[in-house]
Amino acid sequence: MKRKFTGLLSLLSVFAIIAAGCTSASGSQQGSGAAKQQSITAVGSTALQPLVQEAATQYMNENAGATINVQGGGSGTGLSKVVEGAVQIGNSDVFAEEKDGIDASKIVDHKVAVVGFAPVVNKDAGVKNITKQQLIGIFTGKITNWKQAGGKDQKIVVINRAEGSGTRAVFEKTALDGATTVKAQEQDSSGTVQKIVSETPGAISYLAFSYINDKVQALKVDGVEPTEDNVKTNKWEIWAYEHMYTKGEPKGLTKKFLEYMLSDEVQTNLVPKLGYMPVSQMKVERDADGNMTNKSGK
Template identity: 65%
Template sequence: MKKKVLGIATILSALMLVLAACGGGSSSNSSGGDSKETSGSLTAVGSTALQPLVEAAGKQFQSENPKAQINVQGGGSGTGLTQVQQGAVEIGNSDVFAEEKDGVDASKLVDHKVAVVGMAPVANKDVGVDNLTQQQLIDIFTGKVTNWKDVGGKDEKVTVINRAEGSGTRATFEQWALKGETPIKAQEQDSSGTVRKIVSETPGAISYLAFSYINKSVVGLSVDGVKPDEKNVATNEWKIWSYEHMYTNGKPKGLTKTFLDYMVSDAVQKDIVPQLGYQSIKEMKVERDADGKITEL
């Protein structure tokens, strides 16, 4: 009988050891799950102003996560918002709030602000002007001024290049630079890169670009004596700017969430963002809502 009791005690002790081991294994597996390599693919479509930043961040993310694939395409903010709403892509890139786009149900989309982009009027280098008043800018884009000599420049015809309907850059420019005025019908382009090329090669040309696209091939114009730079954007002294939004259809999960978290990490905000001419959302001194209301931070 004594031997039988001892045998039962031995079995119970062994079972307790096994259960303890199983509990430890579960904790280890949970920890190990957090370190699984990121994999899968996602597509981000929309704003061409935001495209260079997402492409650069995507390449760096892929170098750190070789099993992940980040596909980035342009097409304009309207396209991005429409496609993410339809579920055709994981992320819709936009220069404007979803609430500002007709046909988009903003209540179904989740906004992820990843940067701020300043935008400026740009002209061909031969126009002889580097500053305009806001009213002069409005008069040029609405067709009231057709020669650069009328605003202090060369005796040269003004050629307006516009962005296409659906462009977030166009919507931002019309709202904040043109005070809501509708520009004249003119040549329209879908791509910021194409706009820059045309302006640089066309005497008398004027258009507008995100800071990230402005280089020595064109002239970035000041407005009312205020220079288009990040310092002035941060305080809203330069008013032609917008958030760069990456919208998802509902709360993001999996690779989409991981990549969006990466977009606001120091690896992107402190390094890639300023290198490409964008502004970190963490450096803004003001906040602007979808109605245009400014709040100091």
């Protein structure tokens, strides 16, 4: 009986050693997988979202195991979430210093592109060029019919971006000279704005160049066309840097992805393809207070 019991203990010991070996091997594999698998999230500007999304897709295709989640929500959301540490990257159309309630000292700015914005109207409004004062009058509710701006006898329908939108902040500051816009329908997404303007008679709003297509009419302002060449010299004043903010200096996958955003692969190919401009091509610089300086040698 004692011999059988001893044999049973020996057998159990062998099973225990084998099980321990399997557990150890399994744990080693999981640990190795965890080391390879990395995930980050970028949230914020819908104007910048198409570029970040496309770059993220390319990066993940070239780097197995990396996961980059890209979401919209507006610049205000991107800035607040990165300050909180809830996401690794906060995308914004505006400097953090321009946003109330954001402590810019806690985050680091990475400018990855420049984007122009333009007022856009429904193609049946009968308008292709307006003055800046007319534009301000429309968005402040003083001009309510397109006939007052050289167009058809048609009611103007203002479509605004939501509070917290960087696109809205840029447009109000650079196109409307800081004027407060009239109460109107508000939308969170640039894509939704484009669709509504294209389908609503008399509609007017504003979009990043990257969202403008032949379904809407982009307006000249005081005879100046909304083109990249005019943005580069500030002849067209409605533009902004596209920022990707991090909480402190970036590390790991966040750092690698931001380096990729600034690489030739993205800046030379993807940025212009999607309707943005490399920061390096600008002939002027603008700071958070709106002060302009000419770049030397440009």
